[in-house]
Amino acid sequence: MEATAHTAHTQQKTWGGGNEPLGANYGKLMMWFFIVSDALTFSGFLAAYGFSRFKFIETWPLPDEVFTHFPFLHGVAAPMYYVALMTFILIFSSVTMVLAVDAGHQMNKKKVTFYMFLTIIGGLIFVGSQAWEWKNFIKGEYGAVETKGGSLLQFVDDTGKRVALADFAVDLPEERAELTRSRSTWFQSGSSLPSYSLAEVQAGFKAHPNIRVRTEVLYKDDAAAKADKSIDHSLTKHKHKTILTREASEQFLANGAIVVEGANLVRNEYGSKLFADFFFFITGFHGFHVFSGVIINFIIFLNVLLGTYEKRRNYEMVEKVGLYWHFVDLVWVFVFTFFYLV
């Protein structure tokens, strides 16, 4: 309706410039089209994540077993609470942003300043939270063993509860030297050594008869799985990771190759190697967006303080950065769903 009215009004000079067929000026339009292209970029990442997940659908890590940390609640499993909190922080900073835009429409400099300030604070808290989340992810909690074939073995006790390597591995009198530049030629260096060697984990396993190996495979409650003698059927539940019998555990562990603690881009203790790669890449790329959003918001905030937009008699710049900021929130809504919920 209004679009037709608009064109009718400017029909005389359609090609003469100065009219806005989409009812938005250049800057705002370009922000919208930047957002469209950025949305497609993120969709590409999330679709690639979906690809890998469907490809390894039976062995993908369960997110509620990975993200269980909450500040000041050490050792308490609190799945999802922390990301939920992060989500609320980001949604709330989106609300303060839209309130700043709203105040800008009314040329209320004081309110714009206040709400922009809150938005920036919210953004900083979110980036900080993400850094904390990364720290926990990189550090890991339980540790695992990677086999020669590249699959991952985690450890549980005879009630099916996760056990950390530190809880059962023994200390063997052995020398393990980290490969550093000083011990070799200057261009060689190895990754830092895990707290326990494979031999120590294997010896600890032998010394503790209650330890079982948990594989990456999601247990499916069907006839074929029920007939499998290597699975401990009393501990394994449908749609949970498969726990092996003691005998099978020993066989699997004998095939171990590397002790894995925490996560890096090559391997991680949570399961599929791609899981950590996607986690770092997608949340990292989103975190980078939040970070640059905070910086852009801060620049606009300074301009608001200086009265630039007061002199211009419009606060449209606030609206434009607002669009970007809401987009960052929008992406997080999807990352939250596909990384933590689904």
Place this chain on the structure above:
Amino acid sequence: MAHEHVSNTKRIWLVFGILSVVTTVEVILGIIKPESLHMTNFLSMNLLNWIFIILTIFKAYYIIWAFMHLEGETASLRWSVVAPVVFLVLYLLFILLVEADYVFEVFKRSTIKWNF
């Protein structure tokens, strides 16, 4: 329409309320994982995941329409932003997810074993 100078504060807080409630519901469902939803499959995905995805799109709608104020833009701008994204994302998802499922089946039925 795009530049009306009346305050929208009430609607903003209402949308914030909707987004918060939906997020809370998602988190509660994610923690409880009700058996009846988690174990029932629909189109090769369980109902719980479908609920999460639908709620996410519901939230996305409110963020884009109310916060980014696309509801106040001209219909032509709305369509030129929404249509390409929706079309391309559906297309991409269809191709990648179907392909991934195929690769999964190939690995499952072939002699290649992942778990040594």
